[in-house]
Amino acid sequence: MIDENTLSFISESREMIDEVEPYLIELGQSSIESGEVNPETTNLIFRLFHSVKGTAGFLGFNVVVKVTHEAETLLDLVRNDQAKMGHTNTDLLCRTCDLVGLLLNQIETTESDTGLEAEAESIIKELEQRILVGKGKIPDTSPPEPIDRKKNTIQTKTDNIQKENDSAEQGIEEFDLKMLISPEMLQRFTEESDEQLEQVESALLDLENDPEDNELILEAFRGLHSFKGNCGFTGFSKLEKLSHKTETILEAIKSGKAKAESETIQSLLHMVDVFRQAIAGISLNGTEEIENMPLLEDFMDDIIASFKNADPIALSQPIVEKPKIEQEEALFLLRKSQPPPRVEKSTLKTTTEKKIQKPKPPAQAKSRSIVRQDIRVDLTKLDSLINLVGELVIAEAMVTRNPDLKGYEFENFERSSSHLNKIVRDIQDMTLSVRMIPVAGIFRKMIRLVHDLSTKAGKKIELKLLGEDTEIDKTVSELIADPLVHLVRNSIDHGIEPPQERTAIGKKATGELLLEAKHEGGEIWIVISDDGRGLNREKILQKAFEKGLIQDDSINMSDQEVFELIFQPGFSTADKITDVSGRGVGMDVVKKNIEKIKGHIDIHSKPGQGLKMILRIPLTLAIIDGMLVRVGKAQYTIPLLSIRESIQVEEDKITTTMDGQELVQVRNELIPVVRLYELHNIVPDSKNLHEGLLVIVEYRDESAGILIDEIIGEQQAVIKGLSNYVGNIQGISGCTIMGDGEISLILDTGGLIKKAQSRVAA
Numbered sequence: 001m002i003d004e005n006t007l008s009f010i011s012e013s014r015e016m017i018d019e020v021e022p023y024l025i026e027l028g029q030s031s032i033e034s035g036e037v038n039p040e041t042t043n044l045i046f047r048l049f050h051s052v053k054g055t056a057g058f059l060g061f062n063v064v065v066k067v068t069h070e071a072e073t074l075l076d077l078v079r080n081d082q083a084k085m086g087h088t089n090t091d092l093l094c095r096t097c098d099l100v101g102l103l104l105n106q107i108e109t110t111e112s113d114t115g116l117e118a119e120a121e122s123i124i125k126e127l128e129q130r131i132l133v134g135k136g137k138i139p140d141t142s143p144p145e146p147i148d149r150k151k152n153t154i155q156t157k158t159d160n161i162q163k164e165n166d167s168a169e170q171g172i173e174e175f176d177l178k179m180l181i182s183p184e185m186l187q188r189f190t191e192e193s194d195e196q197l198e199q200v201e202s203a204l205l206d207l208e209n210d211p212e213d214n215e216l217i218l219e220a221f222r223g224l225h226s227f228k229g230n231c232g233f234t235g236f237s238k239l240e241k242l243s244h245k246t247e248t249i250l251e252a253i254k255s256g257k258a259k260a261e262s263e264t265i266q267s268l269l270h271m272v273d274v275f276r277q278a279i280a281g282i283s284l285n286g287t288e289e290i291e292n293m294p295l296l297e298d299f300m301d302d303i304i305a306s307f308k309n310a311d312p313i314a315l316s317q318p319i320v321e322k323p324k325i326e327q328e329e330a331l332f333l334l335r336k337s338q339p340p341p342r343v344e345k346s347t348l349k350t351t352t353e354k355k356i357q358k359p360k361p362p363a364q365a366k367s368r369s370i371v372r373q374d375i376r377v378d379l380t381k382l383d384s385l386i387n388l389v390g391e392l393v394i395a396e397a398m399v400t401r402n403p404d405l406k407g408y409e410f411e412n413f414e415r416s417s418s419h420l421n422k423i424v425r426d427i428q429d430m431t432l433s434v435r436m437i438p439v440a441g442i443f444r445k446m447i448r449l450v451h452d453l454s455t456k457a458g459k460k461i462e463l464k465l466l467g468e469d470t471e472i473d474k475t476v477s478e479l480i481a482d483p484l485v486h487l488v489r490n491s492i493d494h495g496i497e498p499p500q501e502r503t504a505i506g507k508k509a510t511g512e513l514l515l516e517a518k519h520e521g522g523e524i525w526i527v528i529s530d531d532g533r534g535l536n537r538e539k540i541l542q543k544a545f546e547k548g549l550i551q552d553d554s555i556n557m558s559d560q561e562v563f564e565l566i567f568q569p570g571f572s573t574a575d576k577i578t579d580v581s582g583r584g585v586g587m588d589v590v591k592k593n594i595e596k597i598k599g600h601i602d603i604h605s606k607p608g609q610g611l612k613m614i615l616r617i618p619l620t621l622a623i624i625d626g627m628l629v630r631v632g633k634a635q636y637t638i639p640l641l642s643i644r645e646s647i648q649v650e651e652d653k654i655t656t657t658m659d660g661q662e663l664v665q666v667r668n669e670l671i672p673v674v675r676l677y678e679l680h681n682i683v684p685d686s687k688n689l690h691e692g693l694l695v696i697v698e699y700r701d702e703s704a705g706i707l708i709d710e711i712i713g714e715q716q717a718v719i720k721g722l723s724n725y726v727g728n729i730q731g732i733s734g735c736t737i738m739g740d741g742e743i744s745l746i747l748d749t750g751g752l753i754k755k756a757q758s759r760v761a762a
Contacts, residue, residue: 002111005222009059010104012192012226013052016233017097019185020048022447024097028090035084042079044233045093046072051229052100056113058222063113063120064103070127071096074134083134091455092126094448099123189234190283196230197279199223201272204265211260220268221250227275236288239278245300246271249307258307267303271296379474382435389431390718393623394737396424397715403740428623428716435475439517439526440468442481446488446515453492460499460510461492470517472524476597476617480526483590487528487613488513490587495532495611505608507531520616523641529612535605537562543571563603567591598733600750626717626736628744629695630710632682635744637717637736642749644696644703646711651690661756664694664705671696672756673705679731685709697749704756706747717746731755 027041053068071093077083103113132138203220228243252258281289400417443465454461496511503509516527544550544565565571569588594601594615602614626637653665662673677684686692694705717736733748
């Protein structure tokens with residue numbers, strides 16, 4: 001059974017690699033364009049490898065340590081202007097990230113990072129060679145960078161990083177790292193920091209009772225090291241500096257060069273409180289504020305110095321002499337900041353070597369205790385909560401729409417049921433919002449994909465990301481990740497032309513690929529568009545005819561029907577099969593995954609101008625607002641967002657075609673009619689159109705009229721899947737339970753409209 005620390009290491013490392021890969025691509029592009037790199041972006045990536053290496057070292061994963069160490073060394077040369085990023089180093093570091101991902105998979109499966117030594121050795125040799133090139137010890141034999149540096153760019157919202165003045169202590173201008181850290185990354189940082197500090201505090205409290213327990217020392221050290229790495233990764237330099245000094249003390253205890261005395265433990269516990277207060281400030285307003293930072297540094301340096309005198313410890317930063325502080329001022333500031341209890345051997349350094357004894361503050365400052373603002377919740381628990389909320393909606397309907405109350409009027413009951421309905425609605429909205437996450441995580445993974453595929457295909461592609469803050473259900477995000485990859489790969493491989501072909505037909509050499517997310521009505525639209533060749537109708541028809549998918553009379557098919565043929569299993573118009581696409585598998589997967597979440601795909605293509613695909617995904621998969629209608633003795637639920645209007649038809653507005661298809665004229669528009677009782681063998685109140693009601697529904701800019709007997713009213717519908725033995729019912733997407741316990745089928749308006757429109761076309 002894999003231990004919790006290893007699982008945490010795997011999860012955190014994967015997240016960091018996913019988040020940093022886009023910055024790695026952007027860093028390489030900026031280096032190619034201007035010859036300069038953003039120092040903060042470089043530091044961000046450097047800290048990633050450093051954090052992974054440090055934790056891997058403590059857990060004994062030596063292959064990961066070797067690989068990340070070499071990558072860290074190469075990045076150190078880049079940030080010191082000894083090496084350039086360029087295509088070669090960018091590609092190498094991307095492949096290093098891929099290898100680390102494989103090693104993490106290996107650890108998750110076998111609890112060991114062995115088994116990929118050959119791959120690791122190959123990457124390490126390449127990294128060592130690039131390091132020697134950076135140090136000037138061997139010549140650079142990599143291919144020269146392309147001359148056209150302004151065209152081949154990947155643009156995202158984070159490209160426009162503004163410079164700001166750093167603190168007066170540094171007196172230099174740096175890029176603002178907070179422009180690179182998303183709110184989601186900041187939220188995860190505060191959540192993980194709380195957990196790591198909890199781990200450190202717990203280990204230190206136990207260590208005070210058992211100073212010889214090495215496992216407790218290691219646990220505290222691991223937690224603090226992870227905390228320090230995350231602080232550096234997110235750009236909180238003060239916290240990183242203080243946690244580094246605190247880590248140095250724990251390192252001395254771990255290596256046996258110092259003892260875990262009570263005074264030292266109390267000092268470390270107080271630093272944990274300082275860190276917690278700073279994390280609370282970051283959680284509330286996003287700013288890093290540490291009271292009396294210089295004094296806290298002095299205090300930690302004095303403890304480190306006392307250990308150093310006993311047995312020298314290699315420190316990454318030398319202890320610098322601090323300016324003179326008057327005794328009264330020092331005592332006042334120490335009391336104000338409530339530093340840890342006095343360590344007998346430690347003294348406050350001054351330029352005159354005068355020793356000032358530190359006062360002992362209260363043991364615990366309860367007023368500074370931090371209330372955690374965030375917690376982690378297992379996704380399965382959220383799924384269970386969603387299901388319970390659905391049952392609550394059904395139970396509320398059973399109470400408020402109880403048939404035993406029909407014909408009675410109870411004022412107090414009406415008031416109470418209205419209040420209950422409001423509470424249930426609020427609970428539903430809040431529960432659904434908990435599962436929503438931004439699409440930025442999916443979108444930014446495409447940056448690496450576009451970079452690799454465009455390089456392999458020899459194409460220049462500009463990727464634009466819009467609407468990254470649009471939120472989508474967690475389950476939905478997992479299901480659309482693969483379709484998005486397939487569509488992006490197809491755009492690059494089949495859609496966007498090579499630079500020479502584009503310039504020959506008057507296009508820019510650099511192709512454009514757009515990923516956009518936005519809300520439209522009750523749906524979320526994921527738009528993938530390019531300015532490439534577009535779909536070739538004739539070629540699709542020819543391939544479909546060869547495979548027996550269509551007959552000779554297919555010339556009457558609409559463009560939408562023709563384009564949907566590309567989703568058939570095994571269908572492909574590619575002239576040759578490549579390692580990217582061409583086997584006709586990807587688009588079939590796209591359709592199946594989108595259909596799993598009751599979504600649809602719209603295709604818009606213009607030959608020679610490009611292709612746009614819109615993934616239309618329901619906002620929620622659990623509960624919808626519906627209109628309850630009756631046909632004979634059966635009750636149906638129509639999604640409210642699909643309904644345009646309901647009308648009673650005049651007899652002179654009804655037209656019947658030669659094949660018996662009925663059309664109704666509504667404001668100069670002919671709308672086909674769907675008779676539900678014919679589809680499901682129901683006896684209606686009346687079969688005459690002008691005697692019933694017609695509900696006009698819309699889907700994909702198409703309309704149809706559904707003939708019903710009566711509108712019962714609006715209600716929330718909890719979507720339940722149909723049992724397998726029932727099978728697929730035409731025009732039905734699911735069912736819901738009514739207030740009286742009866743079942744109401746939920747209509748698939750898209751399927752009904754498609755059926756009606758196809759009959760009209762025939």
